[in-house]
Amino acid sequence: MDGAEILLESMKREGVDVLFGISGGAILPIYDALGKQQDIWSILTRHEQGAGHMAEGYARATGRVGTCLATSGPGATNLVTAITDAYMDSTPTVFLSGQVASANIGKDAFQECDTFGITMPIVKHSYLLKRVEDIPRVVKEAYHIARTGRPGPVLIDIPKDISEGQFPGVFEYPESVTLRGYHPETPGAPEQIKAAAALIAEAKQPVLYVGNGVNSSNAADELLKFAEKINCPVTTTLLGRGAFPGGHVLALDMLGMHGTAYANWAVHESDLIIALGARFDDRVTGNPAKFAPNAKVIHVDIDQAELGKIRFAQVPIWGDVKTVITQLTAAVAPKNRSTWNDLVEEWKEKAPLIYENTGSKLKPQFVLEELAKATKGEAIMTTDVGQHQMWAAQYYNPKNTRSFITSGGLGTMGYGYPAAIGAKVGCIMGHRDPDTEVWCITGDGSFQMNIQELATGVLYDIPVKIAVLNNSALGMVRQWQKLFYSKRWSGIDLSKCPDFEKIAQAYSTTGMTITEPDEVADAIREAQKNPGTVVMNFMTDTEEDVYPMIPGGKTVHEMRLNGSGKSVPVGGFKPQDLEDAPTALESTTNGHAPEKAVETAEAGDYASEWNDDLKSGQIKI
C-alpha cells in the first residue's frame, strides 16, 4: 500500500465517509487512491474555500469531524479563510493539503508554499508529514485533537513523495493516542460545582448565557432540564442559537449588539450570569467594563484560557459543559418562578422584535417570519454574514440544537451556501434525518462570494433552498454608513446585480424572483415541494435596518429599538418618558401605519456626535 491508501484507510477508521475538495498536482496520489475505493464520498467543489466551509457545515450539523482536501500552493492558500473560520468558531475539522515533494520544499518549486507556516496561527494543531510510516499515528492524533476538548481545525500537510511512498510493513491502526501536552477531558471540580450551586441558590435575578459550547458538546437536553429546574431565563449567543428551544417560556433569544431588548436588559439587570460555553465576545458585551455591572459570574468552559479572559468570574469552572451542567443540575435545589421571571416576561411583551411591515416594499423580516412558519423551526438554517444574518438570528427560532449554522467569530461572507451543502450532505449520509430541510439565508453580497458552488450542489444533487434577501447593497455596511458616517455611501452599491433567477437556471436548477409580500408564503411552499436546489431571490427594502442595535463598544444604555436615533432606557420607557419620546413608541404599533416616516440620519445631531465618538476612538468597529 502506498501513503495515499494508508491515509484513506486511516481516515475510514476515524469514521470519515465524505470529504470535500479539489484535486491538483501535489494531491494527485490521494485522488488516485480515492478513485479506487467506494467507502469515502469525494465531493468535488468549485473553490477550495467552498470545500472548507462545506466541511465546517457538515461538522456543525452532525458533530462529526469534517474533512477537506486541497492541493499545494493556491489550493492551500484558498483554504486559509475556512481554516480561520473553523478556528474562530471551534468547528471540528481536518484539512489535508498536498505539498510538493520533500526534496523540493523550500526551493520555490511550482505551486509550493509554506502551508504549515502560513496556517500555524489559525490551527488547533498541524503536521507536516515526513515519513510514510507516520501517517496512521498522525491521522489518529489529528482527528482526536480536532474533535476533543475545544474542537478546532487540524491541518496535515502531505508532501507528494509521502503520499506516493510505499508503506513499510503491515498496516496497523493505533488504538489510542499519547499526547503529553494535551488533556482535553475534565469534569468540573466538585468544590467549584458546590460554589456555583451556592451562588445559584442565593441569586435573585439569574440569567443563563449560552454559547456554542452547548451545541458542540450536545448538551441541549441537559441545558433544558437545568434551566427548568432553576426557572432561569436563557439567552443564547449567535452561535448558541438552537441550544435552547425557541419559543420556550424561559427563552430570551439572542443577546448582544443586535440581540433582543429583553435579553440585553435581563443580562444588564442580572445579579448572576451563568455562562455556559460562551466567551464574552465583544459583539455580546459591547463595553466589557460596563457589561452586566451587578452580576457575579459562573463561567463554564472547556478551554481554560477563556476563563477570566474578558470578564472576571467569581466561579470559573474548567470542564466539558455537558458534564458540568449535569453536575450542576444535581447540585442545585429546584427554584420556583419569581418576580424576576415576571419582570422578564413583562419586558418580552413590552419590547418584542418589531419592524414596520407597511407599504408595498418587501421586508426581509417578513420573509424570515414566513420561513419560520413554513419550516416550523425544524429546518437547518445556515446564514452568510451581514444584515440578513442578524435578522435570521432574530426571527428564525430553531427548535433543535445544531440547526443554526453561521459564521460568528470570523464573520465570513460566502460561508452560508457551502455550509448548507455540507450540512445537507451530513443528513444524506444519515448522521441526521435525511429529510431534514436545509435552508441558506444569504444576501446579494454574500451569495456572490461563493455562488460557484451551485455547480457542486446541483451536480451532486444536494438539495438546499437558498433565500437571497436581495437589497441591492452591502446592507450592514450601508447601515453603519447611515448611522455613523452621515450617509456618505461608499463601497456598498450592488445594484448591478446579476439576475439570481437566471443564474439558477444557468446552473440547471430552479430560480424564483419574489417582489411582493403576498407572494412570499406561496413561493416558500413551492420551494419546499421542489426536490432540488432552489434559489429564491427576494427583492427586499434597501432602507430596512437591523434593530435593536447597541453600537460597537457601547453599553445597553445606548440601545436603540428603531431608526429614530433615540436610546431606550433599560426596562423600556416609563409613562413619564413617553411624552418625550413619541417616535420610539410609534414603531411598536406593528402592522399599523405610523403617522410620519422615521428617517434615520435626518434625526439630526447624533450622527455627528457618533462621528466624533468614532474619531476619538470610543466606537470600535
Add this chain to the structure above:
Amino acid sequence: MQNGTINSNVPAQSEDVIVQNGVPTIISAAGVNVMNGDETLHTISILVENRPGVLARVSHVFARRGFNLESLAVSRTEDHTVSRITVVVAGDDEQFKQIGNQLFKLIDVIKVIDHTRDDLVGRELALIKIKAADAATRAEVLQIAEIYQAKVVASDLETMMLEVTGKSSKVDALQNMLSNHEILELVRTGLIVLKRGAKQT
C-alpha cells in the same frame, strides 16, 4: 495565589483537579521580578515536545501580542524527547496571564512554569572577543577577567576571548568593565534557570 494554579482567576482549590487529571501546573501571574528599574520581567520555562515547528508556535504566541523576548534559550533536557525553552519577557500581568494560558493550549507544550516566585539558580554564558594587541591591555583584561572569574578561552597576537558564566547582572557588569577596551564581538546565551531543591522545575 500559589504558583501552580492554572489561571489566577481560578481559585486555589481547583488545583486539586488539575493534579487529578494529570495536567501539569502552570502560570501564576500574581507577582513579577523587577529587574531593570521600570521594566517588569517574567522568567518562564516551557517544556515542549522535541519536534520541528514548536519554537515557531511558541514564539508566535508572544509575537501576536506584541511582546519582545528579552532572552531566549532552547536546549535539550534529561529526556531527549523534551526540549526546554527559557524565556525572559517584559509585559504587564494581565497580558502575561493570557500568554501563559495560550501557551498551555498548544498541543506540543507539555508544561509552562512561571518562575516569578521561585527560588532559582539562573545563569548566562557569554563569549567576549576583545582587541588586545599590546601588553598593557592584555594585563588589564586578565585582571578584570580574574575579578569576574572569566576564563581566557582563546587568544592570538591581536585579540583575546573571554568566557564568563553567571547571573545576567554579572555578565552585564563584566561587559561594563571592559567598555574601555574595544569589544570586537560579543555573544550571550540567554538566561537558563533551574529551581533549587528536590522539586522539579
